[in-house]
């Protein structure tokens with residue numbers, strides 16, 4: 209697809225074009241913390257968040273509590289997609305990549321497709337925008353990712369002087385861009401886009417230079433059983449904030465209730481950090497201790513998920529879990545400690 | 558679009574007491590389904606919740622099935638105490654792979670069960686007695702329970718043991734007066750006292766050409782596995798019906814994993830070679 213130029217003054221038109229088909233949300237800049245806001249009216253101008261927002265797209269795809277069945281009535285045997293059509297504008301690369309992690313589980317499974325996820329997913333229109341800054345907690349670069357999206361969006365915008373370099377990533381995105389009669393982006397704008405991308409990447413390299421590990425996260429976990437490098441786990445209180453804020457966590461539980469006229473089944477968010485999560489009848493539990501559950505979260509994201517799904521990590525380096533951890537645990541620090549422990553183990557041999 | 562979380566209606570037609578805390582529930586399905594021995598169902602106690610159970614009846618295309626359930630907690634208590642014939646329950650499934658019967662051609666199949674673990678294995682046995690019978694070399698059944706009164710499907714052992722390719726031995730954990738007196742005598746079945754692993758002492762099978770399948774409490778699976786390995790079984794020859802907490806049954810909720818495997822999709826019967834490096838007996 210070709211790159212076009214969306215001038216700042218056409219932003220309003222861009223918003224209104226999208227709002228004809230979708231309920232409009234956008235990632236807004238704020239002094240405190242960037243948020244996804246609903247735009248009931250089309251704004252004259254809009255200041256997009258330069259980095260990720262506090263919340264991710266997870267709530268747009270997996271409701272906290274979703275009614276999944278009413279039984280024994282036949283009403284829920286088949287699900288007709290009826291999710292509100294929504295567009296989110298200004299999403300960062302990490303959050304776009306996070307959706308791919310859900311897709312593998314809920315959508316691309318050849319055996320079982322989750323109809324509620326599919327309905328929500330297909331109703332979502334995504335416009336990503338390159339990061340123009342980085343937070344101290346951002347570490348997408350350590351995972352080999354970039355501070356911009358390369359796929360998975362309907363439209364991507366790269367902020368440049370006087371507007372945006374825009375590219376469509378889907379037919380729907382292409383239709384919208386085409387309808388605005390935009391001219392092709394000039395070389396100068398494209399160079400600016402590339403310079404910005406490099407600048408942010410360099411900033412990420414600088415932020416994370418002390419967190420670099422010799423071995424990859426996956427290799428570290430492959431050898432981590434019995435490692436004494438799990439130092440950071442001592443500060444975990446098992447609150448589950450890390451999983452609840454995470455854009456890639458998807459654990460849930462099915463919960464049944466008796467109603468007056470029927471029985472109801474809900475799917476509700478859950479967390480592997482809670483002791484009851486895997487507890488079985490009779491009280492046995494494969495992850496009884498806080499440490500086992502702490503390790504499980506890392507193992508799932510950086511070892512088990514990649515084994516199951518094409519080598520991809522179930523973490524996008526957004527750093528939300530770092531900011532929200534009650535124990536002030538930094539995921540990068542956990543791996544750094546494991547890396548150091550692995551090195552000492554080798555030198556002792 | 559099909560709703561993978563919707564439970565289909567199943568009418569409870571009969572409840573049979575097996576032991577003081579195990580009952581078999583007879584279900585009439587609202588639509589026929591096809592299942593393999595070892596595949597499991599999610600059974601709903603309406604409005605109370607769902608739990609996974611492996612049918613104990615003959616696999617194949619069916620419009621009826623039995624599920625044999627040990628009373629052990631919220632949902633199973635409800636099923637034991639509150640439901641009655643005529644009630645409508647809910648069913649999802651079948652889920653999982655089932656026993657690897659395709660591997661059994663020309664082999665001896667060593668079936669090792671403990672307690673209510675014989676229920677899922679009975680579906681496997683029916684498959685072995687049925688479609689697999691001509692292909693397998695021998696079927697050796699080892700079954701243990703706490704006491705004579707905890708043995709399930711007692712009225713079927715003699716019939717099983719009569720089959721030409723079948724031998725069966727059972728044990729009870731501790732000496733029991735009724736057992737000594739011969740009040741529980743099964744013709745053609747060898748009977749002893751001790752944990753189920755004693756049935757593996759002096760094992761007279763051609764180990765190299767044998768597959769072991771086992772179902773029972775995790776502690777039993779652990780000791781059975783170690784015993785089989787001691788005897789010279791390779792991890793590839795051992796299949797275990799593993800237990801993990803489940804919810805969705807379809808590889809979504811991420812609850813039932815052993816390492817990268819989801820028991821609901823990749824199991825529940827797992828080859829020990831696949832899971833041995835992921836602390837499979839870590840629940841104990």
Ligand SMILES: Cc1cc2nc3c(=O)[nH]c(=O)nc-3n(C[C@H](O)[C@H](O)[C@H](O)COP(=O)(O)OP(=O)(O)OC[C@H]3O[C@@H](n4cnc5c(N)ncnc54)[C@H](O)[C@@H]3O)c2cc1C
Nearest residue numbers: 487489490606608609610611625626627630631632633825
């Ligand atoms: C593949 C497989 C096959 C099985 N086959 C058999 C079989 O053939 N026969 C047999 O007897 N057993 C079988 N089991 C074991 C059986 O599933 C458990 O005994 C059963 O789940 C116990 O449920 P419970 O509610 O009675 O026990 P509980 O101990 O009360 O519950 C077990 C867990 O489920 C949770 N739970 C209970 N109710 C709810 C609810 N409404 N919402 C959320 N969580 C809840 C509890 O918190 C607990 O952690 C099998 C298990 C598996 C995994």
Ligand code: SF4
Nearest residue numbers: 454523524526527529
């Ligand atoms: S684990 Fe932490 S850094 Fe990784 S995606 Fe989740 S919240 Fe972001």
Ligand code: SF4
Nearest residue numbers: 444445447448450533
């Ligand atoms: S947020 Fe921190 S303290 Fe809470 S469960 Fe996660 S790692 Fe543990």
Ligand code: FES
Nearest residue numbers: 804805806811821
């Ligand atoms: S039961 Fe949900 S993933 Fe297996």
